[in-house]
Amino acid sequence: MDTELRDRVVLVTGATTGIGAATARAFGREGARVALTYRGNPDLARKVADDVEAAGGQALVVRLDLEDPATVEEAAATVARHWGGVDVLVANAVRWGGDGPPDPGVRFEDVPIEEWRAMIDANLVGAAAQVRAVLPGMRARRWGRIVLISSSVAEEGLPGPGPYGTAKSGLYGLARALAWEAGRDGILVNVVAPGFTLTDSRPPVPAAVVDALAGATPTRRLSGADDVAKLVVFLGSGANGNLTGEVVRDGSAAARAPHLGG
Numbered sequence: 001m002d003t004e005l006r007d008r009v010v011l012v013t014g015a016t017t018g019i020g021a022a023t024a025r026a027f028g029r030e031g032a033r034v035a036l037t038y039r040g041n042p043d044l045a046r047k048v049a050d051d052v053e054a055a056g057g058q059a060l061v062v063r064l065d066l067e068d069p070a071t072v073e074e075a076a077a078t079v080a081r082h083w084g085g086v087d088v089l090v091a092n093a094v095r096w097g098g099d100g101p102p103d104p105g106v107r108f109e110d111v112p113i114e115e116w117r118a119m120i121d122a123n124l125v126g127a128a129a130q131v132r133a134v135l136p137g138m139r140a141r142r143w144g145r146i147v148l149i150s151s152s153v154a155e156e157g158l159p160g161p162g163p164y165g166t167a168k169s170g171l172y173g174l175a176r177a178l179a180w181e182a183g184r185d186g187i188l189v190n191v192v193a194p195g196f197t198l199t200d201s202r203p204p205v206p207a208a209v210v211d212a213l214a215g216a217t218p219t220r221r222l223s224g225a226d227d228v229a230k231l232v233v234f235l236g237s238g239a240n241g242n243l244t245g246e247v248v249r250d251g252s253a254a255a256r257a258p259h260l261g262g
């Protein structure tokens, strides 16, 4: 199947580690021009950029901070100056809050309202800001693919703080509205909802936990970042002819890991 991605310009946000890094590499293997963003780890981003180029793509590293809307605009403008505009947006960057995935031990009423605002602002309004920054160019070229990275937590919930799951569920509404709004201009918008994914950024998970979680999935295995990346590449490519406004659940999404977050 031809993904029609050679020389397409792809912006993958939050691409230093995990699903974003794997996605950037996967687009690189398709010969795409991949702009990848970092927030605090430029060196990691450069290593992923090297991988993209070694795989046959081209790479550009830019900074983007979901908590600083000007950097979202600047990142899109930098890509446009360099390559003439973004064809494919993968809105993957995440503000976890704290040190990583949400802590299920935190009680709802102990999450300050400022933290709610910060999480919704970064992870939902931040996704809308990424879309706003690239949409005019896609409309002008009458072709675009947008993939918003949500989480199974959006549907399944998670004991503990709600802001992460609430922000991620908001991406569903964003995708549905945008699918109608932009579809006539050849732009397809979808959500990928990964479940518990084994990534290079996640602290080691005991084998017994992996086995238990894997046993709760249809395929009896947890996804790795590469599995999610392949799905994102399909949705973000010309191989996706007319699928839009959908939420695609990764195989791991059936495995519930409330004690580990994600």
Ligand SMILES: NC(=O)c1ccc[n+]([C@@H]2O[C@H](COP(=O)([O-])OP(=O)(O)OC[C@H]3O[C@@H](n4cnc5c(N)ncnc54)[C@H](OP(=O)(O)O)[C@@H]3O)[C@@H](O)[C@H]2O)c1
Pocket: 013, 014, 015, 016, 017, 018, 019, 020, 037, 038, 039, 040, 041, 042, 044, 064, 065, 066, 067, 091, 092, 093, 094, 095, 096, 122, 149, 150, 151, 152, 193, 194, 195, 196, 197, 198, 199, 201, 202, 262
């Ligand atoms: N891993 C899972 O099991 C899982 C499950 C469901 C959904 N997801 C979703 O999948 C996506 C990727 O998850 P992951 O586990 O692969 O993430 P990750 O490895 O923790 O990487 C997060 C990325 O986001 C960047 N980032 C952090 N804070 C940011 C901010 N404020 N502004 C902009 N960028 C920021 C980081 O850049 P720096 O390194 O430069 O700081 C990094 O590139 C997220 O949207 C997440 O919600 C993940």
